[in-house]
Structure formats: C-alpha cells, structure tokens
Amino acid sequence: MPTQADDFLCEVFMDKYSPGHCPFPGSVVRHRGYRGIRLRMVLCGGHAGLFKGWEVKPLEEYRQAHGLIADAGVIGKRQIPAPYFTNFVESARNAETTTERNMWIAMHRAARTFAEFMYWQGHYAKYPLDLNRQTRDGARGHWDDAKEHAEGMYATYTREDHDKEERELPDYFLHSIQCLAAELLIHRPN
Numbered sequence: 662m663p664t665q666a667d668d669f670l671c672e673v674f675m676d677k678y679s680p681g682h683c684p685f686p687g688s689v690v691r692h693r694g695y696r697g698i699r700l701r702m703v704l705c706g707g708h709a710g711l712f713k714g715w716e717v718k719p720l721e722e723y724r725q726a727h728g729l730i731a732d733a734g735v736i737g738k739r740q741i742p743a744p745y746f747t748n749f750v751e752s753a754r755n756a757e758t759t760t761e762r763n764m765w766i767a768m769h770r771a772a773r774t775f776a777e778f779m780y781w782q783g784h785y786a787k788y789p790l791d792l793n794r795q796t797r798d799g800a801r802g803h804w805d806d807a808k809e810h811a812e813g814m815y816a817t818y819t820r821e822d823h824d825k826e827e828r829e830l831p832d833y834f835l836h837s838i839q840c841l842a843a844e845l846l847i848h849r850p851n
C-alpha cells in the first residue's frame with residue numbers, strides 16, 4: 662500500500678513520560694550530506710527547530726525529491742507512548758459527579774486545542790510566513806486558556822469530590838492530553 666505523507670511521524674526520541682518516539686505527524690525534513698551519504702530526520706512542528714544548521718524542507722517536497730520510507734529513520738520499534746486515560750469523552754459519560762464530568766470535558770477541550778496548536782506549529786515550520794506565525798500564536802493562546810481551564814476544573818474536582826485540592830495537573834494527565842492530541846492530529850483533515 663503506498664504511504665501517505667501523513668504516515669510520517671516525527672522521529673525524535675523522547676523519554677519524558679515513557680520512552681518512545683515523538684507521536685506527532687512529521688512536518689519538515691532536516692537533512693545534510695555527510696561523506697557522500699544523506700542524513701535526514703523527519704520532524705514535527707514542535708521539534709522542527711532541532712538540528713539547526715541542517716537544511717530544511719517541507720516533508721512533501723523532500724519526499725518528492727529524494728523519496729522517503731515511513732519509519733525508515735527510526736532505529737528499533739516505534740513505540741507510541743500509551744496514554745493513561747484513553748478516552749476523555751467516555752470518561753465524561755461515565756462520570757459519577759458533575760464536577761468530575763466537567764473536569765473530563767475540560768481535558769478533552771485541552772487535547773483538542775493542543776492538537777490545533779501542534780498543527781499550526783507544523784504548518785508554520787513548513788511555511789514560515791508572518792500570517793502563519795500569527796495563526797500559530799493564536800492557536801497557542803487557545804491551548805494556554807484551555808490548559809488553565811482544565812487545571813481549574815481539576816482543582817475543583819479534587820476539592821469537591823476528594824476533599825483535597827490539587828492545583829497542578831499531574832504528569833499523566835498532561836501525557837494523556839498529548840497522546841490524544843497526537844491521535845486527533847493524525848486523523849485531522851488538512
């Protein structure tokens with residue numbers, strides 16, 4: 662089956678939450694020649710700034726010029742880190758209290774806005790125009806607001822349902838938000 666440009670995921674290895682390669686769709690390829698061979702790395706918008714000094718090309722353009730095989734640059738198996746919570750919508754449906762339900766809805770919204778931010782970050786990496794930067798900055802503003810709202814909802818939920826207010830989102834929540842955003846992005850129509 663021929664691969665689509667959106668089959669190419671970022672090749673950066675991360676181990677902040679659980680080791681694996683970055684789950685976000687590739688946006689650009691950075692490359693350089695080295696002793697007659699071509700080194701290259703597929704990068705998402707968030708990681709597009711890595712490998713400074715290497716040439717940069719939008720993924721589709723690089724692919725047409727040099728060919729690209731999905732996951733070819735990944736050494737070992739690609740492990741997309743598993744989210745701790747797999748489905749915020751389902752969790753909201755099964756919530757036992759209104760505060761819990763509101764908290765899950767806020768998490769879902771945070772994942773959606775994070776996906777949009779990552780999309781526009783990738784778009785700007787490909788096409789670094791002022792207009793695209795403005796769109797990216799707007800998307801980051803929405804994500805910041807949604808994250809703050811989710812933190813507030815989480816604080817309310819822990820205070821009202823568990824009598825112990827937690828003001829900071831635990832890492833596994835942020836991790837789940839990122840994983841769901843990656844999933845949303847892979848299926849996002851361009």
Ligand SMILES: [Zn+2]
Pocket residue numbers: 671672673683684685704705706707708
């Ligand atoms: Zn990445």
